Amino acid sequence: MARLSHRHDTTWPATQDRRPGFRVFRLLWRTQNTTRAFSSNTSNGMNTMKQTVDFRFAPDARRAQQLDQEMRSELAGSIRYLRDACLGQIDFDNPALSRIADELDNGALYSAKTFSIYYDLVLAITTDQHEEAAKLFASLAKEQPLSRKLITGLDDSVGGEIYASRMMESMPEGITLASPSGQVQRQFTENFQAASQLLKAGLPELAGELEAIIHEVVCVTGGPHDRGQFHGGSHYQLWGALFLNGGLHATRLEMAEVIAHESAHSLLFGFCTQENLVRNPDEELFPSPLRSDPRPMDGIFHATFVSARMHWAMKSLVDSGLLSAEEIAAAQDAAAIDARNFRDGFCTIAAHGDLSHHGRELIENAHDYIQRAA
Incomplete structure (x- = not known):
């Protein structure tokens, strides 16, 4: 699903499976009467998340690297299975797919476009659209790893229209994405780099x-005719990509806040390769303290966890000694709102949430942090 960033979180229900892992493909695999887990067959011998990743609340760069690689190794294993399952039935470039899978296992950073093509390919195969699957196999075979981190406008991005359509497919009517002007993009890049330097320091x-x-x-x-405003977002089928509105987040503190917000959504996506964080069905809606309309529990969970992460970021920046007096006041105000939003969301989760073991650990650790810090 697309995640839209805002102080009162504006996430929207997914139209398909709500987690970023490979659940659709797991279901396909089960029809072949096999019980092998994806992560047990990566060529680099990675262990499963349960063995390697902890669920502590505070940011952890090394853990994030593990999650990122696990997501890419999951994709590698899935590509290999598609290759083997479709051999002789659908035309594709076998050496190219093998190369991509091997490079993913060895740490190559393929773009979010690669993940998007994969999801479309699985859908085409499972619905017997063999001609479309052949086209998508061909598109996948042309993919190349990124050479560096990219900061681009929508039209200049690797995915372009693919990114726009994927993000907008689950966004509400009346909100669209467009490419920024050159001036807006230049100012955005400056603000993003300033915020990144603040976070690094x-x-x-x-x-x-x-x-x-x-x-x-x-x-x-x-x-120009939107009835709402897109602040920022991410999508579980576009792993590794972050979308931000270049016309907003005008200061380094505002940009740092939205970065903390959206990176937390992506982090939660990364925790989902082994199991859902939330088991409540998306059709089951609850009053949300962060939104005026009823929300699925998955959206409430995301918004609540992210509120705690934003509080952590604002409080930690205040304590860093790097902010001006004006920035300190703004960060303290933001942190107070974040703490209130977290507590309201946590009450809803505690009353109605059906959480997995991973989900419980994550939200309880966030609760422990807020209890100590706010």
């Missing part, structure tokens, strides 16, 4: 986490 673990899981920052704007 004051919050190095959060900066490291961002560096580990975000590889494409895409500057966008809204459409």
Whole structure:
């Protein structure tokens, strides 16, 4: 699903599976009467998340690197299975797919576009659209790893229209994404770099986490006739990409806050390769303290955890000694709102949430932090 950033979180229900892992493909695999887990067959011998990743609340750059690599190794294993399952039935470039899978296992950073093509390919295969699957296999075979982290406008991004359509497919009617003007993009890049320097100096673990899981920052704007405003977002089928409105977040503190917000959403996506964090069905809606409309528990969980992360970022920047007096006042005000939003959201989760073991650990650790700090 697309995640739209705002102080009162504006996340929207997913139209399909709500987690970023490979659940759709796991279901396909089960029809082949196999019980092998994806992460048990990566060529680099990575252990499963339960063995390697902890669920502490504070940012952890090394853990983020593990999550990022696990997501890429999951994709590698899935590509290999698609290759083997479709051999002789659908035309594709076998050596190219093998190369991509091997490079993913060895740490190559493929773009969010690669993940998007994969999800479309699985859908085409599972619905017997073999001609479309052949086209998507061909597109996947052409993918190349990124050479560096990218900060681009929407039109200049690796994914372009693919990114726009993927993000907008689950956004509410009346909100669109457009490419920014050159001036807006230049100012956005300056603000993003200033905020990144602030985070590196004051919050190095959060900066490291961002560096580990975000590889494409895409500057966008809204459409001229939109009935709402897009602040920022991410999508579980676009792993590694972050979309931010270049016309907003005008100061380094505002930009640092939205970075903390969106990187936390992406982090939660990364925790989902082994199991859902939330088991409540998306059709089950609850009153949300962070939104005026009823929300699925997954959206409330995300918004609540992210509120705690934003509080951590604002409080830690205040304590860093790097902010001006005006910035300190703004950060303290923001942190107070974040703490209130977290407590309200946590009450809803405690009353109605059906959480997995991972989900429980994450939200309880966030609660422990707020109890100590706020």
